[in-house]
Amino acid sequence: MTDSLILYSNPMSRGRIARWMLEEIGQPYEVRYLDYGAPMKAPEYLAINPMGKVPALVHGTRVVTEYAAICAYLADAFPEAGLAPEDRSAYYRWLFFGAGPFEATVIMKALAVEVPEERRGMVGFGALATTLDALETQLARTPYLAGESFSAADVATGSQIGWGLRFGTIEPRPALQAYWDRISARPALQRANDADNAAMPPKAG
Template identity: 60%
Template sequence: MAEKLILYTNPMSRGRIARWMLEETGATYETRLLDYGTTMKADDYLKINPMGKVPAIVHGGSVVTECAAICAYLADAFPDAGLAPPADDRGAYYRWMFFAAGPLEAAIADKTMGWEVPAERERTVGYGNFAHVMDTLEQAVSGPGFIAGDRFSAADVYVGSHIIWGLQFETLERRPAFEAYAGQLADRPALKRATELDDAAMPPG
């Protein structure tokens, strides 16, 4: 019998990334909706994620948090979905997934908070500066196919989520390459299903 798979999430969170990834796998899973400040900080959930944030998944005896890790884990846990390249061809797959988890997310967060890195401190923050991150991301999504090659992969779920949200909430520069890449992903049936599920779970108003 397949191991039980549970998604802990909130529809107004990065849990939408994990939901999209789960829908891409075709796996059967349960959803546990948590609220900020209450059930997300309750003792039962803190045993799963001491950070008290979502998403998290529990799959059999495995607990996985952090969206990039969840995407990578699910791609390996459900290999029939074909969401990871062969093990000997994962350079770009890992590179861009963790670029988005590190430099991209940090640069966007700092920019959103109004924090500008002084030129003399760029080496300290790791990502350098916002413009350099945007240029690098643009290069990554400007080629033919998908971000890690000719096939869609979990890296597209993760990087694509950042770009789709960034364009929607205007935390990302509106460049033609970003819009084209987001448009390429928008018609994926799994993304549409995930969006419908999360939208239906939104609180009234």
């Protein structure tokens, strides 16, 4: 009997990335949705994730938080899914690029926070255009971030690209749009989105 996989999430969160990854590995799992506010700060959940946020993955007795870590963990825990390449150099690079400088600069853009040019060396990402240049350069070399095959890096960092394109926080450069069109057509993402969309709260009015 294998250990159970339980994802704590919210349909309006980065938990969508973790759910996509769970669909990619093809193993049974359970999703427990938490509302923002009191449910995420309840003692029972803080015992799982002291940050009081989602996503959090419980695999048997093991707990993994942070969406990029969940993607990397699942790729290693279920190697038969083929989502972690043997050569991990580009894989690690772009997996953590997405969770680090790229996400940070996209959030700064969404918050309309501008880092003065003379202080960009302090923030670790420089400018949004610099991060987009880096992604564009990589995707001009290979169809996926880690090389010729789809990997967990595409789930984690690709999701950030998709959200940026959807919400207008990154410019729709042709190479990035073509990449997102390619990976967003994956059946696993369609299944994950259908399930999370069904769990969205009804719109007022």
